[in-house]
Amino acid sequence: MKRFLVATLVTAISTSLYAADPKPATDTTKQVNQSLLESLPFSDKKDFENAQKGLIAKQDTVTIKNDKGDVVWDLEAYKKYISLDKPAPDSVNPSLWRNAQLNMINGLFEVTDGIYQVRGYDLSNITFIKGETGWIVFDPLISQETAKAALDFVNEQLGERPVVAVIYSHSHIDHFGGVRGIVNEEDVAAGKVQILAPDHFTEHAVSENVIAGNAMGRRAIYMYGALLPRNEFGGVNGGLGQTTSTGLATLIKPTDTITKTGDERTIDGIKMVFQYTPGTEAPTEMNTWFPDKKALWMAENTTNTMHNILTLRGAQVRDALIWSSFLNETIEKWGDQVEVKFQSHHWPMWGKEDIVNYFKKQRDMYKYTHDQTVRLMNMGYIGSEISEMIAFPESLDKNWSTRGYYGTLRHNSRAVYQRYMGWYNGNPSDLNNLPPADAAKKYVEYMGGEDAVLQKAQSDFDKGEYRWVAEALKQVVFANPDSEKGKALLADTYEQLGYQAESGPWRSEYLQGAFELRNGVPSTGGVVTASPDVIKNMPPTMLFDYLSVRINPEKAAGKTFSINIDFTDLKEKYTLSMENSVLNYTSKVADKADASLTLSKSTLDDIQLGNITLEKAIADGDVKVNGDSQVFQDFVGMLDKFDFWFNIVTP
Template sequence: MKAPHTWLTGLGIAVLLGVSSQAATAENKQPKPASAATQAANAAVQRQLPFNDKSDFEDAQRGLIARPEILTIKDSAGKVVWDLESYKQYIGLDKPAPDTVNPSLWRNAQLNMVNGLFKVTDRIYQVRGFDLSNITFIQGDTGWIVFDPLISAETAKAALDLVNEKLGKRPVVAVLYSHSHIDHYGGVRGLVDEADVKAGNVKIIASTGFTEHSISENVIAGNAMARRAVYMYGALLPRNAQGGVSGGLGMTTSTGRATLIEPTVLVDHTGQVLTVDGIKMVMQYTPGTEAPTEFNIHFPQFKAMWMAENTTNTMHNILTLRGAQVRDSAKWASFIDESIRLYGADTEVKFQAHHWPMWGGQKIVDYWKKQRDMYKYMHDQSVRLMNEGYTGEEISEMIKLPPELDNFWANRGYYGSLRHNSRAIYQRYMGWYDGNPSDLNNLPPEDAAKKYIAYMGGEEAVLQRAQADFDRGEYRWVAEALKHVVFANPNSARGKDMLADAYEQLGYQAESGPWRSIYLQGAYELRNGVPKAGGTVAASPDTIRAMQPEMLFDYLSVRLNGPKAAGKMINLDMDFTDLGKQYGLTVENGVLNYANGHTPKADASIVLTKAALDDVMLGKATFDQQIKDGKIKINGDKQKFAEFLGLMDTFNFWFNIVTP
């Protein structure tokens, strides 16, 4: 039985990753060079795409005001939370793509490395390269209006310091969160004091549902999502040409203090006008696009359009590979079309929360059309092929963008990819089942692997055939075949090494930053085992304090071990005295349910404040200590409460992925 003070451990809300990279050491198996097949594949990309088009490089460098000579940002304890310098040693505008990197992804990395303070247009400035996202500063009549204050307070403060140094010091009078992902709000406390917000001196502007969505996205499935994020974002990969290169949207994620101040002004419809410090903003409300709640903004006095993350200079994810709910690509396309219709004729500069701006009205409209049609094409053609009877896997192999969309740099798959987005669209409509009876109740991977290897003549025979296919550069098939070897025999050193070699070459060929990271992290873990240290940063204090009890109970429900709870009946009351709210919790039929009010026959009653619970969740006090100090009281059958706590699983972050 778990001790009471452990009942909230493992709260899986990821701030992405506070981890160190996997530096190559003598103990670790080293990466391999690019094979001849990989070199040929990357050379083909170099020939296929219009690398002579340098307009993005011109746009990325336009308006530069200042650039730090060294861009390494530390927290108050001296720990590095952002280090662009680690990339500079091998990525630069004058450096050709190494043969271990897809040249298209290399181009994306070169552009993402263009950093500093830039003027976008009159009174609009951006700091780029200080985190995964951009931070934007609008010069109001008296102060700064700040859009999307990065992930960490430290990186946001460094950006504000640079702006004040170069443009003159001004107070921050408003902060806007364009949507509910942490790289668009986490650094807010590096800019403003919450006391000024409460006093009405600073506005915090977001769209309806922001707080709920910003907290809830990673709570229920947080542990699994965070573990998979290790793969997707490449945070552990070494900083070299055989490791991390680019995350697609930006280089990587900062690892400082993620914060949250709740909004004071909400956006809830298109056409809503907000005038802040003399700046008129016309809102375009775009829920259900790149995020559950999001908005674009038109600035009529500057003929400028802020696109949040609804259009960037990459194909985005319809289903992010770390795991999430599938996005609606048809709705996404429709909102971009609305941007064209409402604001296209009155826009001369477009800027957004990632990548670099674009200037010129007709050029911007053409860009919007190509982004719109990319999302609509992948939706319509995936659904067409689905209705012709093809499965998600088959569709992903068949679908191709037309050349006018495919050869457009901003549509390339640096973050999302056409292959996994088309499968996501199939999943949105049809779910996991592909209609084939053999897949209705198929064997789990480990059991199936043993049968596959037996049918294929045993492990040695598979390894011999796989080596021949590897030598021919057939890495996708080698990865498929050797996955079964490893799941049938996780102690197969040759199988794991050859599978790692195949993953590595697939990573070197990948155009998508997340695909590269996933393949290379998989190769690392096959060669060196699952990491044991690091992991997710716990939910920030602001996030925990903003959680409502209902969200906590939902999380406890998925932590309840159903088989252990079978046959048990537990009734508990929880009385939050500072919130004036009471809840009844019931464990019955192996399920935890809760409702407002007291249960008729409570076994025990827990009287506490939300603040006392927050301190337990934040590790400031143990549950036992709070009871001893009288901040939490348990009335009734304390053993029933202890029994309830003993039914809670604590999730292991470092679960296996590439091995059983």
């Protein structure tokens, strides 16, 4: 499962924490970026034409606030330093700068007759299909505030119409989180609004951050550069869009699902044919063909960049081979008819020949990554070696839509290796190796001590050998986290690597690392990995899985007990059992449990959301405990609480 409930809900983090001034680009970085500028076809302006085609209107100011007055989306912060006529600064990879310029082209656009998009109001696009009586909305962004702002803008420009249907293309939050900004649950329940999604949508949408949410949320701060200033030395572009909005993410369950390719629906006079593509960019996803318009909606299965096979924040590895096969199916089904393709990120494309050529390159990008990684793997090379050896043919490498603004060939090839071979590279030295801090102390000792390493590292930094300097100085910092000189030089090194990065996430990773080396790890704010709607839609079994990973084995050692739980509103009963420091659960209720709880799922939701304490719920009678109450108290005491701000670039 891809877990995308990530740095979308960053709260209470201020970029004013950026205390240390960034350093300018070095001569080496300038040369690297200049070399790329000279090697790619920057004279090709077709993308800029497509990104601006069909513009109906744009708002002078795109700053969106929530009910409290907090800014949840601010395109203006980027407008201060990114414009179409400004060349890339020395501190920004020129190819990434180009992608940022394209993503800054915002407003309301007509894709084709009756199909409109609002772009530049979130990481993703929101699409409006004009039906006979109302709007059919595809992928309502991350936050309810941004989705509402987009709907208001469309109604202002094109005439007010009700939303009669919402289509979720897949289970990532930037494609459903804003739904309550455009419809309400009462209208859905009354049948006034349909919500359509691919099969198993709710299961995957809810589960994305339940088990590993804390770790992935922390790492997402790096991937999206949440603490970086918005300027040429900080956050520039996220690859798929500028960044993520930080409003309230919501969810309303689908009323209908697509289970196979070829499923058709006609909603408000609009005929749609679906291609079901599970296991591609998301665990469940679907493309949509509009036969009357010769238009193809590609969800996130194709965008104008290389996507991730494995995200830097962490996830289960995607299947590049399946992904490419579904794109081949797309070509076979509609390649001879399509006149316009559009998707949930970036800008559309028009013209059958250009579209099919684009599809082929997207297909072959993933197939090449898979095939050549496996070829080299079967020759005995390991992931780090393969990532250094693999290279696209010129037809893919010089093509803008297959450049690595989000995923990269380097880390995607490692992901393919990981999918087949796992973490172990086969060398016995790596089978039971020391953890980073312990190994670092020995490395520094073997290299002649900290001062000797710093001296050599400074020399190599001056030569522009940043990749090696980062590796060497990592050992210094992990061996001695109080080494101010080590942290300072490592921060400078990460900074230059960030300035050179073509991938938006790579830039953020490096610059966020530099930020924390210079300023320390923050202690306030964080990422909300489960919104109220996600909690509400979480089934009891998913909650039990989450409680299981919170069990502290030392506190649970030697404990054996069982607890029956009766959810009165669901009419479901379960038994939790503790043995061997492991929590298990079953729907086969024990006859003689040590304790029994009776409560509603809604009460449990309120407890999880902090609306009520467990003690108060018990006192109010909303939670009834029978049997040995101490057993239940012991169980609660075994549950660890996860600290969000764990260290990453320091031990």
